[in-house]
Amino acid sequence: KAGVTQTPRYLIKTRGQQVTLSCSPISGHRSVSWYQQTPGQGLQFLFEYFSETQRNKGNFPGRFSGRQFSNSRSEMNVSTLELGDSALYLCASSSFGGRSEAFFGQGTRLTVV
Amino acid sequence: DQQVKQNSPSLSVQEGRISILNCDYTNSMFDYFLWYKKYPAEGPTFLISISSIKDKNEDGRFTVFLNKSAKHLSLHIVPSQPGDSAVYFCAASSGTSYGKLTFGQGTILTVHP
Numbered sequence: 001k002a003g004v005t006q007t008p009r010y011l012i013k014t015r016g017q018q019v020t021l022s023c024s025p026i027s028g029h030r031s032v033s034w035y036q037q038t039p040g041q042g043l044q045f046l047f048e049y050f051s052e053t054q055r056n057k058g059n060f061p062g063r064f065s066g067r068q069f070s071n072s073r074s075e076m077n078v079s080t081l082e083l084g085d086s087a088l089y090l091c092a093s094s095s096f097g098g099r100s101e102a103f104f105g106q107g108t109r110l111t112v113v
Numbered sequence: 114d115q116q117v118k119q120n121s122p123s124l125s126v127q128e129g130r131i132s133i134l135n136c137d138y139t140n141s142m143f144d145y146f147l148w149y150k151k152y153p154a155e156g157p158t159f160l161i162s163i164s165s166i167k168d169k170n171e172d173g174r175f176t177v178f179l180n181k182s183a184k185h186l187s188l189h190i191v192p193s194q195p196g197d198s199a200v201y202f203c204a205a206s207s208g209t210s211y212g213k214l215t216f217g218q219g220t221i222l223t224v225h226p
């Protein structure tokens with residue numbers, strides 16, 4: 001069974017640009033969550049999608065958005081990039097969110113210059 | 114407001130001995146707990162989980178103990194191996210958190226040969 005796949009693995013963008021990251025969950029999993037990891041803040045929850053609906057959102061500005069497609073693949077978008085958006089972005093897939101095991105992808109390392 | 118805390122930033126253990134990693138939480142709504150192992154620039158790897166209806170769960174060398182009254186959980190690794198050296202995160206969720214995991218800050222485990 002294939003794991004969670006995130007693309008691209010590495011990305012360098014300029015301040016003010018926008019970026020789209022992709023996540024393909026484990027087959028059969030309908031919940032996809034996104035996290036940001038930085039040295040100072042640790043792992044912070046961005047949002048969760050289940051069956052194409054955003055069910056939960058963390059405390060991030062509106063520049064961070066996402067969506068989920070009918071095949072459960074998800075994308076997250078960050079607009080008007082700031083230097084502070086440099087981080088490891090991780091996606092996690094689980095059967096139904098909540099009380100279930102969540103499996104993470106390798107992450108996308110975003111560097112904003 | 115850090116709802117999940119790992120108070121030991123680091124732990125050093127001799128190969129073959131027991132490693133005990135601790136985690137405290139404050140939100141009484143949390144009812145599902147997970148432990149992850151993480152290497153730099155990679156996604157967390159799921160290790161073991163426990164539901165609040167149990168006080169112990171075992172999987173090979175890994176055992177998680179949950180003390181609900183103290184809002185405390187611990188991960189025991191026996192015997193410890195050098196390959197266990199990594200950052201360990203505990204995470205918590207609730208039935209209504211819809212895919213949101215709240216993570217501790219992590220503990221760096223070093224197992225010496």
